[in-house]
Amino acid sequence: MFRTILSNFSLHVSLSSQEKEIAVQALQSKLIPKRSFLVRPGEIQREIYFVVSGSMRMFYPEESGQEYNICLYPENWWACDVVSFFNQKPSLNTIQALEDTQVYYYTFSALEALFITVPKFERFFRILSQNGFEMYQKRIISDHSKTAEERYLDFRKLYPGLEQRISQKHIASFIGITPVFLSMMRKAKNL
Amino acid sequence: MFRTILSNFSLHVSLSSQEKEIAVQALQSKLIPKRSFLVRPGEIQREIYFVVSGSMRMFYPEESGQEYNICLYPENWWACDVVSFFNQKPSLNTIQALEDTQVYYYTFSALEALFITVPKFERFFRILSQNGFEMYQKRIISDHSKTAEERYLDFRKLYPGLEQRISQKHIASFIGITPVFLSMMRKAKNL
DNA sequence: CGTCTATTTGAATGTACTCAAAAGCGGTGG
DNA sequence: CCACCGCTTTTGAGTACATTCAAATAGACG
Numbered sequence: 001m002f003r004t005i006l007s008n009f010s011l012h013v014s015l016s017s018q019e020k021e022i023a024v025q026a027l028q029s030k031l032i033p034k035r036s037f038l039v040r041p042g043e044i045q046r047e048i049y050f051v052v053s054g055s056m057r058m059f060y061p062e063e064s065g066q067e068y069n070i071c072l073y074p075e076n077w078w079a080c081d082v083v084s085f086f087n088q089k090p091s092l093n094t095i096q097a098l099e100d101t102q103v104y105y106y107t108f109s110a111l112e113a114l115f116i117t118v119p120k121f122e123r124f125f126r127i128l129s130q131n132g133f134e135m136y137q138k139r140i141i142s143d144h145s146k147t148a149e150e151r152y153l154d155f156r157k158l159y160p161g162l163e164q165r166i167s168q169k170h171i172a173s174f175i176g177i178t179p180v181f182l183s184m185m186r187k188a189k190n191l
Numbered sequence: 192m193f194r195t196i197l198s199n200f201s202l203h204v205s206l207s208s209q210e211k212e213i214a215v216q217a218l219q220s221k222l223i224p225k226r227s228f229l230v231r232p233g234e235i236q237r238e239i240y241f242v243v244s245g246s247m248r249m250f251y252p253e254e255s256g257q258e259y260n261i262c263l264y265p266e267n268w269w270a271c272d273v274v275s276f277f278n279q280k281p282s283l284n285t286i287q288a289l290e291d292t293q294v295y296y297y298t299f300s301a302l303e304a305l306f307i308t309v310p311k312f313e314r315f316f317r318i319l320s321q322n323g324f325e326m327y328q329k330r331i332i333s334d335h336s337k338t339a340e341e342r343y344l345d346f347r348k349l350y351p352g353l354e355q356r357i358s359q360k361h362i363a364s365f366i367g368i369t370p371v372f373l374s375m376m377r378k379a380k381n382l
Numbered sequence: 383c384g385t386c387t388a389t390t391t392g393a394a395t396g397t398a399c400t401c402a403a404a405a406g407c408g409g410t411g412g
Numbered sequence: 413c414c415a416c417c418g419c420t421t422t423t424g425a426g427t428a429c430a431t432t433c434a435a436a437t438a439g440a441c442g
Contacts, residue, residue, distance in 0.1 A: 136327035143334040144367035176335035
């Protein structure tokens with residue numbers, strides 16, 4: 001049952017079976033219906049989610065009503081406004097389920113407790129944050145150096161198969177183009 | 192002498208005079224000549240720099256020879272490839288002085304020692320990282336939502352006065368446009 | 383089935399880029 | 413200290429990439 005999350009932990013730390021047990025005990029789980037929200041601007045992110053199935057997005061809702069997808073979270077991704085969660089300060093963003101989504105999650109306080117009992121997890125989540133940091137740095141470079149087509153292909157490499165599960169407008173928003181242009185491009189280039 | 196760095200610390204942590212003393216003792220300082228390099232791709236970032244005067248840039252050097260400025264660091268900024276430094280893994284980027292630059296710095300091991308004697312500094316540098324994280328997230332949204340002109344004005348707000356000290360091609364690279372277009376835009380709009 | 387949203391299509395437009403050449407500026411050596 | 417060389421910025425013309433607006437079509441959901 002906890003196979004996927006345990007193998008995710010093992011990407012960065014190696015755990016004894018006892019440590020695995022402790023980590024798993026502290027987890028909670030829930031099903032998030034499509035279109036429902038986990039965090040909204042002004043709220044503090046109090047939980048960090050591991051996506052078992054389904055997918056979510058984090059977006060910045062501009063005053064104009066425009067939404068900018070910052071990150072997509074399919075299976076095996078950790079979904080969370082990292083800045084809000086680790087500083088327990090209000091989020092600027094919204095996290096929303098794009099499909100019915102099954103998650104495991106730690107509350108902030110459960111995670112604090114886990115850090116004390118099994119300090120390795122501090123390392124794990126530090127690496128997780130740093131990977132996010134690196135991913136965003138690369139996105140900036142990619143936005144400055146690549147065409148929409150290249151960014152679309154990068155999206156498909158980063159999130160294999162996801163393009164068949166979520167609407168094109170969310171993909172367009174993620175790569176920073178209009179849905180209209182994504183549609184034209186896909187047709188013109190047979191993508 | 193350490194006024195600027197101490198007031199920088201006090202943005203996020205409050206320190207006793209003894210703690211200040213310890214922090215300052217662990218600092219080293221050096222002068223980095225214009226155009227010289229602090230980190231190069233493949234090297235591990237072993238020091239974290241506080242800019243006292245002058246300025247530096249971090250850029251990603253593409254195979255093609257093209258360079259993409261990821262961040263600019265004038266006075267009172269901490270300059271460092273965060274990912275390389277905190278994980279002590281090879282950097283992908285280059286850090287270079289844009290002017291003769293005076294810095295204070297901690298080596299990685301000096302900082303580790305400081306974290307043990309004055310744990311508050313762990314908090315300080317965690318907040319520093321998270322601020323970087325947040326800044327990059329905002330850059331992505333900005334790249335997806337704003338025009339070159341708006342991004343140029345944002346640049347000038349973020350780095351007051353810096354536009355008179357560094358070459359336009361570095362500004363253009365930072366905001367993700369060509370130097371030619373920056374020049375045209377500044378003329379057309381009297382910026 | 384009907385409504386609402388998402389996608390497609392087309393035409394016109396705008397923003398930013400490329401290429402090329404000229405002008406400006408800064409550092410270096412004679 | 414001046415002259416020259418190399419790099420940066422400017423200027424102009426032509427082009428490409430991506431957007432907007434609008435209307436038609438297709439899909440999803442109650």
